[in-house]
Each structure stands twice: as C-alpha cells, then as structure tokens.
Amino acid sequence: MHYRNLRYAVDEILEITGDDESHPLTSLVEIISDWIAEWDRTHHPMAEASGEEVLGYMMREHGLTQSDLPGVGTQSVVSDILNGKRKLNLRQVRWLADHFKVPVDMFI
The missing domain is CATH 1.10.12 (Lyase 2-enoyl-coa Hydratase; Chain  A, domain 2)
Incomplete structure (x- = not known):
C-alpha cells in the first residue's frame, strides 16, 4: 500500500x-x-542534534540570551558552548533540563 x-x-x-x-x-x-x-x-530520518544545538534552539524558542542562563555559566562560557568550543557537562545538562522542564537526554 x-x-x-x-x-x-x-x-x-x-x-x-x-x-x-x-x-x-x-x-x-x-x-x-x-x-x-x-x-x-x-x-526521512531525522538527524541527531547535539546538546549544544538543542540549547541554541531552546534559547531561540524562549527568546533567551546567553546571560539568561546562569546555571550554565558566564556569558562567555555559554558563547563557547554555542560556538562548539566547549561541550556541555553533566551539571550544565541537569540545570538546563530543570530550567526548560525537559528530560535530561535532550541535551546529551
């Protein structure tokens, strides 16, 4: 069919x-x-998104700036994560999941 x-x-x-x-x-x-x-x-397989890509998407969807995420780190730390210079660590992932009210695995 x-x-x-x-x-x-x-x-x-x-x-x-x-x-x-x-x-x-x-x-x-x-x-x-x-x-x-x-x-x-x-x-039509969906490409896997990295935690850093998900973070960028969530920030755009919620109208957030880098300074709006103190649980991730300073503005420069968030910038480095978004630009691929750093990876999210477990503490940051947990904070983001709690902040956005989503499962932890969205950022892993």
Whole structure:
C-alpha cells in the first residue's frame, strides 16, 4: 500500500471513529499509524542534534540570551558552548533540563 493511501485511510477512519477510543476501528488506526511512522523513519530520518544545538534552539524558542542562563555559566562560557568550543557537562545538562522542564537526554 502506498504512503499517501495509508494517510488517507487513517483520515477516513478517524472521521468514522471520532474521539471514541473504544470503537472497533481504533486499533486499525494504531496499526496504520505505526506503518506510517516506520515509513517516515526509513525515508526521512531525522538527524541527531547535539546538546549544544538543542540549547541554541531552546534559547531561540524562549527568546533567551546567553546571560539568561546562569546555571550554565558566564556569558562567555555559554558563547563557547554555542560556538562548539566547549561541550556541555553533566551539571550544565541537569540545570538546563530543570530550567526548560525537559528530560535530561535532550541535551546529551
């Protein structure tokens, strides 16, 4: 079955089932969704982001500057991390995970 057809099938089944998770077709949606996800992983793999890249993204998303992250270090330390001159250490990773309320492994 083609990817486009699978997406169409899920949409059609969801039109039938609505929010009823006990509907008999709900398990079919889960199966087809797993196939779609596997196709996406195979054909469009996501590149792994480094902790330093994630930090830069999170800073942009939250409108933060280098001086807004005292738990990471001074502005120059944050700058070195963002520019690839330094790696995040475990203490910094823990602080960032707590600060952004995300799992630690986002920065590892």
